[in-house]
Amino acid sequence: PSRRPPAPGSRAADAEAAGPASEGPIVARNQAETGPANARWRALLAEGGPILADGAMGTMLFASGLQFGDPPEAWNVSNPEVVRRIHRGYLEAGSRIVMTNTFGGNRLRLRLHSLDKRVSELNRTAAILARSEVDAAGGRALVAGDIGPTGEIMAPLGTLDENEAVDVFAEQAAALVAGGVDVIWIETMSHLSEIGAAIRGVRQASATVPIIATMTFDTRGYTMMGVSPEQAARSLLEAGADAIGGNCGNGPDELLPVVSKMAAVAPDAVLVAKSNAGMPELVDLRAVYRADPPTMAEAALGFRAAGARIIGACCGSSPAHLAAMGKALGVPHPG
Numbered sequence: 001p002s003r004r005p006p007a008p009g010s011r012a013a014d015a016e017a018a019g020p021a022s023e024g025p026i027v028a029r030n031q032a033e034t035g036p037a038n039a040r041w042r043a044l045l046a047e048g049g050p051i052l053a054d055g056a057m058g059t060m061l062f063a064s065g066l067q068f069g070d071p072p073e074a075w076n077v078s079n080p081e082v083v084r085r086i087h088r089g090y091l092e093a094g095s096r097i098v099m100t101n102t103f104g105g106n107r108l109r110l111r112l113h114s115l116d117k118r119v120s121e122l123n124r125t126a127a128i129l130a131r132s133e134v135d136a137a138g139g140r141a142l143v144a145g146d147i148g149p150t151g152e153i154m155a156p157l158g159t160l161d162e163n164e165a166v167d168v169f170a171e172q173a174a175a176l177v178a179g180g181v182d183v184i185w186i187e188t189m190s191h192l193s194e195i196g197a198a199i200r201g202v203r204q205a206s207a208t209v210p211i212i213a214t215m216t217f218d219t220r221g222y223t224m225m226g227v228s229p230e231q232a233a234r235s236l237l238e239a240g241a242d243a244i245g246g247n248c249g250n251g252p253d254e255l256l257p258v259v260s261k262m263a264a265v266a267p268d269a270v271l272v273a274k275s276n277a278g279m280p281e282l283v284d285l286r287a288v289y290r291a292d293p294p295t296m297a298e299a300a301l302g303f304r305a306a307g308a309r310i311i312g313a314c315c316g317s318s319p320a321h322l323a324a325m326g327k328a329l330g331v332p333h334p335g
Contacts, residue, residue, distance in 0.1 A: 040142055040182045041210040041242070044096060045270065050304050050329045053097040053274055053312025054090035055322050057146075059287070061086070061101075068285070071113045073105045076126045083126070087133040089319035094326035094333045096141045097310065098134060099185055100126040103148035106172045108160075112151075120175040127179025137334065144185040144212065145176030147198055154193040162197055169201025177206045185212040187274075188248050190224040192235050199239045212310070213241040214272050216248045217258045229261035237266060245272025248314045250279040251291060252299030256306055263307030270310065273303035277316035289316025293324035300325040 044051060061072050064082050075083055083101050090098055105123045107116040115122065123145070130143045150168055152160035173184055184202045189195035195213055202211055213236045215223050222228055227235075229246070236244040244266070246258045255275040262271055278291030291299075296313055303311050311329065313321050326333060 038182050038208065038210050044142060045309075050300075050308075050331060051097065051310045052093075052095050052322060052326045052329065052331045053144075053272075053310050054087075054095040054099055055313040055317030055319065056277075056315050057083075057086060057099065057101050058103065059289070059315050060089075060318065062286070071104060071110065071115060072101055073103075073110065073122045073126065074113070074115065076101055076122050076129060080125070080129055083129050084133050087130050088137070090322055091133060091137040091141055092334060093319040093323035094331055095312070095322055096331075097144050097183070097185075097312070098130050098141055099144045099146040099187075100130050100176065100179075100181065102126045102146045102172070102176065103187070104151070105175075106147070106150055106168050108150040108152055108168055109148075119171055120178075123172055123175035124179040127176050127181050131180045140334075142182040143180065144183045145173065145179070145181035147172055147176075147184060147186045147202070148188050149190070149194060154191050154197070160194075162193060165194060165197035166201045166204065169198040170204040171201075173202040173205035173209075177209055181209070183210040183212055183242075185214070186241075187212075187214045187216075189213070189215045190227070192225070192227055192232070195236065196239050199236075199241060203240070210242040211240065212243040212245075212272060213239075214245045214247040214274060217246050217254065219250055219254055221254075221257060221261075229258040230265045233262040233266045233269065237269060243270035243272050243310060245274070245308065245310070247272070247274035248276055251276050252278075252296065252302065254279075256299070256302050259303055259306040259308050267307070271306075271308045272310040272312075273306075273308040274310075274312040274314050275299065275303075276314045277321055280315065287315065291316070291321075293321045296321045297324040297328035300328050304329060 102123050107119045110116045134141045154160050186198045215232050246255050252275040277289040280287040
């Protein structure tokens, strides 16, 4: 579909750098099969069928008492049992990939809370918490080290230098790997330069850990920085990601065409769909998500039909949503 050209100096950099989206299908370079990768990741893919990921962490923490503006990552140390309970809920719902409580665990975000000297501690602890719950549940699930954006804008539109970004992500990834994660999940990215820096940073920390990379798309079908699903698919696979897709956004209806477009240009890729539980609404200064478990279960079937292999949920979701999604997908349920 056509769209208005971005205003000069606003969103063009990523889209132009990504190249045209009309080229023929690309072949996914599946690092899990052709390169060094985690054996647990390879084994999970080899099982066949859809893979149920987990759901929200942040909104679950808010429901447990986290105050708006406070860093969720601090709860890995101050309230570890709450974090563990959230992981446990998703595992009991059937999730095979659980993400660490480290979305904002890079030093640039943590600096806002004077926690930038505790990057290693907070990320490593988060990985250990998730690993302990996975092991207690039988060890069938994978632990994904969650890496979100820095919160800064990459140069030349912003001030974040590419080399610094790589170093920031490498520091976080190294701590997650030290804590025992099976994969790294880079999520909620809008800028190809930033997600590219994140992938390079992860590779500095580990040459073998598998990488899941997902971007966030708006109602127009583009990221905030003007990246299309086709451009994202090409760039992420060329950068060496093992699985690609979309997360967050405005609900499953917005993410479904994103998955379809990625599947069209990368039919062999492991595709990921992890949408919010509907479009957020502001109620009493809190975001409220209206999509109930049956709605998300129906969405899961749509994602699978569109080509997604890894299917989960993002903001506003709960273990109840994931349980309904898993049942709809026919994935094995623990117990």
